[in-house]
Amino acid sequence: MVCGLVSAVADSIENAEGQLFHIDCFKCKHCGKFLSSEPHKLRENELYCSTHYIELFAPRCFKCSGVILKDGVETLGHHWHPECFGCFECGVAFPEGKFLQHEGKAFCVMHYRLAAGLISPEDAAQEEELKLYEERVAKLLEKKKNKGKEEPVLKEVYSLQELHQKEALHPSIDMANREQLLCDEEFVHHFKMNKSEFIGLPGWKKTKLKKDLGIF
Numbered sequence: 035m036v037c038g039l040v041s042a043v044a045d046s047i048e049n050a051e052g053q054l055f056h057i058d059c060f061k062c063k064h065c066g067k068f069l070s071s072e073p074h075k076l077r078e079n080e081l082y083c084s085t086h087y088i089e090l091f092a093p094r095c096f097k098c099s100g101v102i103l104k105d106g107v108e109t110l111g112h113h114w115h116p117e118c119f120g121c122f123e124c125g126v127a128f129p130e131g132k133f134l135q136h137e138g139k140a141f142c143v144m145h146y147r148l149a150a151g152l153i154s155p156e157d158a159a160q161e162e163e164l165k166l167y168e169e170r171v172a173k174l175l176e177k178k179k180n181k182g183k184e185e186p187v188l189k190e191v192y193s194l195q196e197l198h199q200k201e202a203l204h205p206s207i208d209m210a211n212r213e214q215l216l217c218d219e220e221f222v223h224h225f226k227m228n229k230s231e232f233i234g235l236p237g238w239k240k241t242k243l244k245k246d247l248g249i250f
Contacts, residue, residue: 053079062086107131110138121145191217194224197249213249 053076061068064086075087082090092101096112097119107114120127123145134146141149144165148158188204192215196202200209207215214229224247225232232240244250 110140191215194247213244
């Protein structure tokens with residue numbers, strides 16, 4: 035018993051991770067809330083409600099001071115949210131968590147070289163300009179590459195010939211059931227039944243009919 039008093043009455047005892055508590059002692063050390071029917075945590079033989087356990091003991095991000103509930107990064111003697119851990123100078127994230135350290139701080143390659151005095155600020159500025167220029171060129175080339183590639187128009191009905199051209203169909207179309215986009219007349223013409231009758235067929239039969247028409 036945490037309070038030091040012994041109780042022989044089982045109904046007056048609560049168990050938390052093998053530690054016994056009187057019912058009257060089974061409460062949060064921080065706020066005094068009774069915890070018999072509440073989520074709780076035990077720390078150094080003291081009980082805490084979940085809210086105050088997190089507030090008092092959960093690790094906090096070194097950058098934003100926010101609580102880290104899961105998937106945190108622990109390095110350089112501190113805890114970080116993954117999205118908060120980046121180059122000390124420019125904030126860029128580290129691919130695969132790899133970084134360079136200088137004077138207890140994490141840096142990307144270029145800013146490490148600058149911080150460590152391996153290059154001058156003028157050289158660093160030129161490298162940054164070159165990097166930005168290369169990124170702009172890459173974006174322009176990608177834009178030029180995609181120029182003229184317009185997204186297919188989404189229609190309410192399609193011909194069987196159009197349904198054969200899967201790459202030319204709108205990306206939102208359900209390819210597995212695209213036969214339903216045939217107009218009613220064309221559907222009957224090709225399947226020899228209406229759409230309701232088709233839906234009622236067993237799966238293997240529907241698959242065979244669609245394969246025969248080249249739209250499976």
